Amino acid sequence: NAGVTQTPKFQVLKTGQSMTLQCAQDMNHNSMYWYRQDPGMGLRLIYYSASEGTTDKGEVPNGYNVSRLNKREFSLRLESAAPSQTSVYFCASRIPGQGGVKNIQYFGAGTRLSVL
Amino acid sequence: EDQVTQSPEALRLQEGESSSLNCSYTVSGLRGLFWYRQDPGKGPEFLFTLYSAGEEKEKERLKATLTKKESFLHITAPKPEDSATYLCAVQPYNQGGKLIFGQGTELSVKP
Numbered sequence: 001n002a003g004v005t006q007t008p009k010f011q012v013l014k015t016g017q018s019m020t021l022q023c024a025q026d027m028n029h030n031s032m033y034w035y036r037q038d039p040g041m042g043l044r045l046i047y048y049s050a051s052e053g054t055t056d057k058g059e060v061p062n063g064y065n066v067s068r069l070n071k072r073e074f075s076l077r078l079e080s081a082a083p084s085q086t087s088v089y090f091c092a093s094r095i096p097g098q099g100g101v102k103n104i105q106y107f108g109a110g111t112r113l114s115v116l
Numbered sequence: 117e118d119q120v121t122q123s124p125e126a127l128r129l130q131e132g133e134s135s136s137l138n139c140s141y142t143v144s145g146l147r148g149l150f151w152y153r154q155d156p157g158k159g160p161e162f163l164f165t166l167y168s169a170g171e172e173k174e175k176e177r178l179k180a181t182l183t184k185k186e187s188f189l190h191i192t193a194p195k196p197e198d199s200a201t202y203l204c205a206v207q208p209y210n211q212g213g214k215l216i217f218g219q220g221t222e223l224s225v226k227p
Binding site: 004031033035040041042043044045048050056058090094096098103104105106107108109110 | 120148157158160165203205215217219
């Protein structure tokens with residue numbers, strides 16, 4: 001199993017450009033999450049999808065939109081990129097519940113984005 | 117406001133020198149506390165989940181403990197390959213399973 005796959009791995013944008021970060025999981029997980037990681041700030045939640053067909057804002061949603069395309073895929077879109085969105089973006093997924101592998105968020109390898 | 121604070125920010129140890137990392141938290145209702153390891157350029161890798169005060173979990177040289185206000189990650193006789201950033205996160209109840217992370221502790225173990 002590949003787990004959580006993110007594309008692209010690296011991206012450089014100019015201010016005002018748009019792009020979509022892709023995330024797919026092959027673990028049949030219900031819930032999916034987008035985080036950003038900045039030096040000294042830890043990981044901060046941007047948006048999440050508790051189940052297919054639902055999305056909710058996290059701590060830092062401004063400037064982003066998401067789409068839960070199906071159970072496997074959850075994309076993050078930057079409509080008009082700004083230098084403040086330079087960061088490392090991580091996607092994660094989990095099965096709700098408790099015990100065994102349930103409730104554990106599994107992370108992808110990240111997308112490193114620079115906005116000039 | 118739900119919040120997680122990790123200390124120290126950075127820790128340098130000699131190989132074999134045991135120590136502990138601290139994670140202090142405030143949360144409206146704790147569903148679970150998570151420890152992750154993150155290597156440079158990679159995504160966080162799951163280590164432990166703790167659900168109730170008094171719970172302990174071990175994996176090789178690592179042991180995680182939980183109280184009502186904080187969690188410790190004890191590292192016994194560390195090796196250079198234990199060098200990484202260790203992340204602590206809390207999961208509040210009824211919020212879609214989301215995690216609130218601390219800033220992390222960067223651990224360096226020298227031979």
